Amino acid sequence: MQEAARSPEQAGRAERGETIIRLDGVNKWYGEFQALRDINLEIRRGERVVVCGPSGSGKSTMIRCINRLESHQRGRIIVDGIELKDNLKNIEAVRREVGMVFQSFNLFPHMRVIDNLTLAPMLVRRMPKREAEEIAMRYLERVRIAEQAYKYPGQLSGGQQQRVAIARSLCMQPRIMLFDEPTSALDPEMIKEVLDVMVELANEGMTMVVVTHEMGFAKTVADTMVFMDQAEIVEVAPPDTFFTKPKSERTQLFLSQILTH
Amino acid sequence: MADTLTRAGEPGGPSTRAAPTRASAPPPEEKIAVLRWLRDNLFSSPFNTLVTILIVAGLVKVVPGLFAWGIQNAVWYTKDHEVCRAASGACWAVIGEKHRPMLFGLYPYAEHWRLVVALVLYLGAFSITLMRRFWNPVFLIALWVVVGTAVGILLWGGVFGLTFVPSSQWGGLPLTMVLFTGTVVLGMPVAVLLALGRRSHLPLVKTVCVTFIETLRGVPLITILFVAVNVFPLFLPSGMEINTLLRIIVGMAIFFACYQAEVIRGGLQAIPRGQYEAAESLGLTYWQMTRRIVLPQALRICLPAMVNHIIAAIKNTSFVLIIGLFDILTATTNVLEDPLWRRFFVEAYLFVALVYFVFCYALSKYSQRLEQWLSAGRQY
Numbered sequence: 001m002q003e004a005a006r007s008p009e010q011a012g013r014a015e016r017g018e019t020i021i022r023l024d025g026v027n028k029w030y031g032e033f034q035a036l037r038d039i040n041l042e043i044r045r046g047e048r049v050v051v052c053g054p055s056g057s058g059k060s061t062m063i064r065c066i067n068r069l070e071s072h073q074r075g076r077i078i079v080d081g082i083e084l085k086d087n088l089k090n091i092e093a094v095r096r097e098v099g100m101v102f103q104s105f106n107l108f109p110h111m112r113v114i115d116n117l118t119l120a121p122m123l124v125r126r127m128p129k130r131e132a133e134e135i136a137m138r139y140l141e142r143v144r145i146a147e148q149a150y151k152y153p154g155q156l157s158g159g160q161q162q163r164v165a166i167a168r169s170l171c172m173q174p175r176i177m178l179f180d181e182p183t184s185a186l187d188p189e190m191i192k193e194v195l196d197v198m199v200e201l202a203n204e205g206m207t208m209v210v211v212t213h214e215m216g217f218a219k220t221v222a223d224t225m226v227f228m229d230q231a232e233i234v235e236v237a238p239p240d241t242f243f244t245k246p247k248s249e250r251t252q253l254f255l256s257q258i259l260t261h
Numbered sequence: 262m263a264d265t266l267t268r269a270g271e272p273g274g275p276s277t278r279a280a281p282t283r284a285s286a287p288p289p290e291e292k293i294a295v296l297r298w299l300r301d302n303l304f305s306s307p308f309n310t311l312v313t314i315l316i317v318a319g320l321v322k323v324v325p326g327l328f329a330w331g332i333q334n335a336v337w338y339t340k341d342h343e344v345c346r347a348a349s350g351a352c353w354a355v356i357g358e359k360h361r362p363m364l365f366g367l368y369p370y371a372e373h374w375r376l377v378v379a380l381v382l383y384l385g386a387f388s389i390t391l392m393r394r395f396w397n398p399v400f401l402i403a404l405w406v407v408v409g410t411a412v413g414i415l416l417w418g419g420v421f422g423l424t425f426v427p428s429s430q431w432g433g434l435p436l437t438m439v440l441f442t443g444t445v446v447l448g449m450p451v452a453v454l455l456a457l458g459r460r461s462h463l464p465l466v467k468t469v470c471v472t473f474i475e476t477l478r479g480v481p482l483i484t485i486l487f488v489a490v491n492v493f494p495l496f497l498p499s500g501m502e503i504n505t506l507l508r509i510i511v512g513m514a515i516f517f518a519c520y521q522a523e524v525i526r527g528g529l530q531a532i533p534r535g536q537y538e539a540a541e542s543l544g545l546t547y548w549q550m551t552r553r554i555v556l557p558q559a560l561r562i563c564l565p566a567m568v569n570h571i572i573a574a575i576k577n578t579s580f581v582l583i584i585g586l587f588d589i590l591t592a593t594t595n596v597l598e599d600p601l602w603r604r605f606f607v608e609a610y611l612f613v614a615l616v617y618f619v620f621c622y623a624l625s626k627y628s629q630r631l632e633q634w635l636s637a638g639r640q641y
Binding site: 069092095096098099102106107108110119120123124165168169172 | 533535538543545546553554558561635
């Protein structure tokens with residue numbers, strides 16, 4: 001169904017294992033402050049990438065560039081064969097294929113949970129209401145929250161809200177999911193329920209880019225660890241190398257700080 | 262919680278035994294609740310006691326006089342102004358005697374029934390629109406197209422054997438109604454667009470909106486109406502004419518829109534950035550996001566302030582007196598030219614005030630209800 005909505009040449013562009021996101025010499029400044037410096041990164045289809053680093057290192061900025069919530073000033077970003085420039089059509093095309101989960105959930109408080117989920121499929125994918133609702137219920141069941149479908153977001157706990165947010169993104173049937181510190185705003189007892197959902201998603205083969213401080217999660221699901229510091233990518237490595245023998249001193253320092261407490 | 266409390270009240274109820282500390286006995290001062298209320302609300306401190314005494318003294322001084330004038334010695338109904346003149350109380354009879362020119366202005370006397378029908382239709386449609394169970398855009402638009410056409414036909418006439426009445430002869434309450442509805446219906450969409458435009462990232466759109474709002478907001482309404490009526494026609498090609506009433510409505514709508522735009526901007530600013538980001542990341546276009554995510558939340562936030570301006574718009578309709586149209590207030594002033602009844606202007610104006618008050622108060626009450634509806638089931 002998802003494939004039908006796409007032109008054939010687009011569908012063939014990224015086979016499993018091929019590059020689906022490419023950042024090529026990406027630079028970004030906020031005024032005088034450089035937020036991203038010469039970022040080069042390739043992410044393959046189905047790959048699970050965990051991005052970590054101290055706060056202010058540019059992790060969030062980088063993944064927000066991938067669906068153009070932030071614009072970069074130099075370099076190229078190509079997502080699923082589409083280059084992100086000022087062209088609004090390209091931006092919207094990318095956003096249709098890239099789901100995003102935020103630290104602060106960002107559910108729409110004036111809509112019931114079910115309406116939060118069906119809104120974008122109906123407006124953006126022009127899906128009939130009944131079909132959108134069926135899909136919504138399916139994803140709500142997958143995040144184990146179907147019984148809350150007719151409540152408003154404000155009536156749910158933080159963990160429940162974040163699971164709804166994940167389901168909302170999945171309803172658009174994206175090819176890539178971005179997670180921007182999805183558990184940082186949660187009370188400790190709710191972190192697990194959200195991480196469990198994310199682990200399941202990873203096991204199903206979703207391409208995921210996750211900014212997080214949850215190193216346990218990273219060890220479980222990541223194919224690739226990316227460590228950022230001071231607007232740069234310092235180290236890219238598979239998790240076993242990354243956690244046991246990191247090359248860079250900055251990585252070692254960071255890991256010693258977060259793993260000791 | 263409530264459940265626990267009610268059960269706790271029952272003697273020997275399960276929760277009373279299970280949790281004796283949480284069982285709340287009825288307050289012992291139940292019988293002297295009135296005294297307690299008085300103490301808490303009227304005499305809680307020396308200052309409050311003083312204020313209470315002053316207010317009571319003031320009421321004692323004013324109320325009996327008002328009662329004697331307004332009710333006890335008032336003349337309620339007479340055709341003879343001499344009876345009123347002889348009475349020491351209010352002459353409410355002036356309303357009975359003059360209500361038709363007050364309510365309907367200069368509109369031909371024999372055709373007043375048309376205005377009554379139009380008012381009934383209008384108020385009916387208005388009430389239906391305010392009811393939640395009829396909130397269906399297609400139905401409401403259809404309703405207003407039908408009612409608007411019917412009201413137009415009734416007011417203007419010229420078809421179906423109705424005598425033609427030019428808009429310069431419309432007056433009284435129906436004129437107030439046309440002005441108010443026109444102002445709000447034209448003004449609200451413009452206000453929303455101006456508010457959005459003012460926050461636009463496109464420099465040209467932003468500049469135009471800011472200039473428009475700031476210029477027109479800095480000018481008294483009466484100036485705008487003067488320009489609309491007297492200056493604007495000078496710029497029209499000769500021979501072309503735009504109805505004065507329409508020009509007035511557009512002038513009022515623009516003025517209304519500039520103020521309302523600033524109110525709505527306040528609501529827009531209260532929407533967290535995350536809402537925009539979530540909508541954008543789902544692939545919604547700007548207008549989809551604005552219509553479904555941003556405006557519903559923003560308008561709810563600024564609803565009380567918006568209603569405030571809508572109420573002001575009802576009262577601003579009385580400015581049409583400067584162009585010789587007779588809305589309910591001007592029509593009343595005109596009626597009081599009659600030397601026989603002139604001295605009873607207080608009663609006549611009180612009646613007009615009551616009409617305005619009923620509409621404004623109803624709107625204000627309704628907006629409170631609307632706020633409750635819109636926040637039902639939601640915690641922000």
